Amino acid sequence: MTGPQPKKTRAPRRRNAEASRSSILQAALVEFSTQGYDGARVDNVAARAGVSKPLIYDYFGDKEALYAAALLEAYVQIRGGEKKLNLEGLDPAEAIRKLVTFTLEHFRRNPWFISILNTENLRGGATIREMHGAAGVQSDLVKKIRRILEEGERQGKFRPGVDPVDLYFFIASLCYFPLSNIHTLRSVFQRPLDDAWLDSHAVEAGTMIVRYLEA
């Protein structure tokens, strides 16, 4: 294209199993979350990862196993982000608000997470049910919530008896839905659902959760 070349410069074969593995994994995560399980193409994963198809089969076995690995990777990556969230020493209501904002922001920045969860639920959870170690993958977040609830209760600001997991479900619900369903909502309700809307939605959601918790 840019001039005659005596030899086609092929990209040099990478000789690094670990690097290959992880680039395949990332490519798979993208492919499965943008295309769904059945829509995903192993060819696309290979191309995106810059490896040949057989290598994928060598490392992961088959499409199903590759998908399972990508799904686990999605959880691992999202958990990694959540670990960076620091809620220590904040006023409980503030901590809750920050948690809500963070959650929505986190989902927004990692859209493949929502997509691959939708994909997995569309599949009836067939894969995650068989996945060793799926449980507990989010325990850190629950611990953080529990601590906030206890602190709020201790300060007499929050009412007792709220289960941290249930509360997490509420928070996640409010952050997940408008992102997960952004396209249908836009069409049906003709709202922009742009960044500004989402920001204010996060604030309102924070308010809602805090009011629900208040003694």
Next chain:
Amino acid sequence: MTGPQPKKTRAPRRRNAEASRSSILQAALVEFSTQGYDGARVDNVAARAGVSKPLIYDYFGDKEALYAAALLEAYVQIRGGEKKLNLEGLDPAEAIRKLVTFTLEHFRRNPWFISILNTENLRGGATIREMHGAAGVQSDLVKKIRRILEEGERQGKFRPGVDPVDLYFFIASLCYFPLSNIHTLRSVFQRPLDDAWLDSHAVEAGTMIVRYLEA
């Protein structure tokens, strides 16, 4: 209908035509929501509808168009159910609680609705964006909510300034998420998420919404 008709009418005309069409539609709705777009098989639709494949192509054109029709049908059916919801004359808070309970129940009873919405959002809303008449398909519900909010405000029980669409998003979020994500939540958090849990979840969600609205 039963006599010969002058050419040019392309749409099927037999008495059974309408029945065939609607059984195809129902079968497509089931197939697409249980299998996703790429996982859906036109063969399965034909088998479930009890017709031949060419008939489907005759009526709908191609898989994409069939899917679009199924998606619209999903909205039509769900809207039909919502019309039966009567919130007139109730105390505003009660009306809200009833609306929340109804919404969750409605989603629970029509699981293909959530599934096909997830499918469509996974596809980036490509289909619904092109669909004429998608907008306003849920205007009834929004009107009902608006009326409740106004009544609550009039009675001094609800604070003003709450947008009915935004409120619907909140309600839908709380009802949608635990159903949409039931499989992954079960695996990760090891909660049963059974009917009893969902019932109590609906009550709590009602409380949360009402508190959020209270003046």
Next chain:
Amino acid sequence: MTGPQPKKTRAPRRRNAEASRSSILQAALVEFSTQGYDGARVDNVAARAGVSKPLIYDYFGDKEALYAAALLEAYVQIRGGEKKLNLEGLDPAEAIRKLVTFTLEHFRRNPWFISILNTENLRGGATIREMHGAAGVQSDLVKKIRRILEEGERQGKFRPGVDPVDLYFFIASLCYFPLSNIHTLRSVFQRPLDDAWLDSHAVEAGTMIVRYLEA
């Protein structure tokens, strides 16, 4: 090639399920016996049968089932040939000699029969073991042999106690081996194993069998 053609004249789609089925079967028989099971290509079967690959899958299911059908067809065809063999009213020794000559000739004329049997035995008989109705496929021949043996015995020419199946094994052995192993024998023993040799071999084999039977 031969001139410009306004439209590629495609071979017209045959609209005859039974004809398609049987041409696939014949093509499969040829392919499997010349290439072995693993060497056989469904593509080749399709090309030879003049149909598309999916049609094969439509009719037979998969390669394994196609192979099973071809194997059964091999037996059916060979049995058809054997039915035409008339040994009635001959002198017992003559009948035996004729049977031997016929058997070798029959194998020689239907080389795919030996080849597909070799293929199946190489596979450990996995397919034929599961085949319904494989037994008895050759009962006609055994009956004929039994009758000859009884007649020979009655005439005091043959000794009693010879099992017709065992005798068939001997006859088949002598006819099968030099054809089945023709290539290795030619190379190792450097004999031509041409038609003349085979003809005289058949005569000698007949002699051997008759001597074995004589009282």
Next chain:
Amino acid sequence: MTGPQPKKTRAPRRRNAEASRSSILQAALVEFSTQGYDGARVDNVAARAGVSKPLIYDYFGDKEALYAAALLEAYVQIRGGEKKLNLEGLDPAEAIRKLVTFTLEHFRRNPWFISILNTENLRGGATIREMHGAAGVQSDLVKKIRRILEEGERQGKFRPGVDPVDLYFFIASLCYFPLSNIHTLRSVFQRPLDDAWLDSHAVEAGTMIVRYLEA
């Protein structure tokens, strides 16, 4: 062998080299005879031989060459067994009977021999035809037979004019067929074809051959 050698020797030189080579060869023999040429997997050969795949390519070149080496090895091994057969000083008829029994036993004990011959004949003898030294590989056995025939003739027990190679073909036929075709015969004729049957079959085959030879 043990000292350094000036370049150009392409064959591996380490002490283990010969061991690797022969374990590959044995593994290949097993793989090719149990799976056929196209069914054989170089991976399996490597695994069974306990070496890496590139080593096989280093030693043998490609799959075809490996197969040729395995085929030759099959003959070499079987010839080695036949050398141990001692027929000296026996009564000619007894020698023949012993030879028949031995042949069947030899085939039975080395089933890969029959299998790889079948494989090669299925392939049309493409490999053995190109193989140098295939001829004469069985000359020892022929010599033994010739000596028996001469002795029998000398004693007036056997008729003259029997070709030792032709006789070998008869003997081999009777021993080869029921083993080579054991699976299809079992299914079609529903005989056990167990060890007892084979033993008595060998005896009967001996009788048949002896009668054929008798003056």
Next chain:
DNA sequence: AATGAATGAGGGTTCATTCAT
């Protein structure tokens, strides 16, 4: 001498779609 890493080429199978009646 030996091998872990990697791939081009192709095979079996599926599926949306059309043909011809």
Next chain:
DNA sequence: TATGAATGAACCCTCATTCAT
């Protein structure tokens, strides 16, 4: 109106073979 018969185009996966150390 309705469908049995048929296929082009992919897709998942495998395998003989090579690269680079």
